[in-house]
Amino acid sequence: MVYVLAASRLFRLQEPWWWNLLFPIGLAAIPVAVSAVRRLNLSSVFPVSPAPFRETAGALLLVPLVLVFLLPLAQLVAPWLPVPDSEDPAIMEGLLSGGFVYAFLFIVLLPALCEEILFRGFILSGLRDRFGKWSSIILCALLFAALHLEPARIPFALIPGIAITAVGWKTRSLVLPVLMHFLHNGILFYLLWMTAAGSGGTSIPPINSVFP
Numbered sequence: 001m002v003y004v005l006a007a008s009r010l011f012r013l014q015e016p017w018w019w020n021l022l023f024p025i026g027l028a029a030i031p032v033a034v035s036a037v038r039r040l041n042l043s044s045v046f047p048v049s050p051a052p053f054r055e056t057a058g059a060l061l062l063v064p065l066v067l068v069f070l071l072p073l074a075q076l077v078a079p080w081l082p083v084p085d086s087e088d089p090a091i092m093e094g095l096l097s098g099g100f101v102y103a104f105l106f107i108v109l110l111p112a113l114c115e116e117i118l119f120r121g122f123i124l125s126g127l128r129d130r131f132g133k134w135s136s137i138i139l140c141a142l143l144f145a146a147l148h149l150e151p152a153r154i155p156f157a158l159i160p161g162i163a164i165t166a167v168g169w170k171t172r173s174l175v176l177p178v179l180m181h182f183l184h185n186g187i188l189f190y191l192l193w194m195t196a197a198g199s200g201g202t203s204i205p206p207i208n209s210v211f212p
Contacts (some may be wrong), residue, residue: 004006010057017034017085021102021105021106021110023112024106024110024114024115025110026102026113027114027116027117028113028114028115028183031117031118031121031122032046032117032122034122035122039081044125045121045122045125046117046121046122046125046171046174046183047121047172047173048172048174048175049171049172049173049175050175051171051173051176052174055167055171055176056176056179056184058179059167059171059179059180060176060177060179060183062163062167062180063163063180063183063184063187064187066163066184067159067184067187067188068173069159070156070160073155073156074156077152098194101190103193104189105173107185107189107192108182108185108186108189109182111181111185112154112178112179112181112182112185113178113182115147115181116164116168116174116177116178116181117174119140119143119161119165120140120164120165120168120174120177121141121174122138123143124136124165124168124169127139127140128169130205133169134164136169137165137166137169138162139157139163140165141161141165142158142161144157144158144161144165145157145158145161158181160181160184163180164177164180164181165177167180193210202212
């Protein structure tokens with residue numbers, strides 16, 4: 001809990017650019033290192049077994065269904081829960097100033113991989129040994145939301161966090177949580193890119209708050 005809250009204070013787009021890539025890598029590397037030092041079974045803490053086709057299809061279909069609910073909600077609450085203005089220029093610079101690969105890594109790929117290693121790997125495996133199903137799912141999702149400490153982001157991280165954690169609990173694997181997180185952020189990244197490009201980088205839509 002302390003680790004997640006401390007990390008949330010650093011979880012900001014900021015200069016230098018390499019920090020934005022190094023931070024999520026560290027977010028995953030630390031729990032992996034702790035598990036190795038404690039001589040835990042890494043294949044149990046960070047399982048990567050593939051899921052059956054039906055479960056995979058159902059999990060991936062759940063992502064756009066969640067977004068269909070979240071995107072209108074983001075538009076509705078944007079006047080009351082705005083994303084901090086300090087993040088807008090950094091996001092626009094990453095998206096529109098020749099930084100597509102950098103922005104894709106920071107917004108889509110690294111969060112999907114590194115955050116899932118921490119939450120649906122390290123944290124969920126620990127909760128599974130101590131609590132029941134829904135207690136573990138809710139606690140893990142709450143910690144996931146706590147990483148996104150801005151008020152505008154917490155509800156939008158909590159809702160997909162519950163869905164992804166439930167899938168991770170059922171499959172006992174990181175594969176589908178990583179794919180779900182990747183698809184979720186990938187869809188939002190595409191929408192943000194197209195909207196930002198259409199506005200010439202002068203405005204950023206409320207969907208920014210929906211990134212978990």
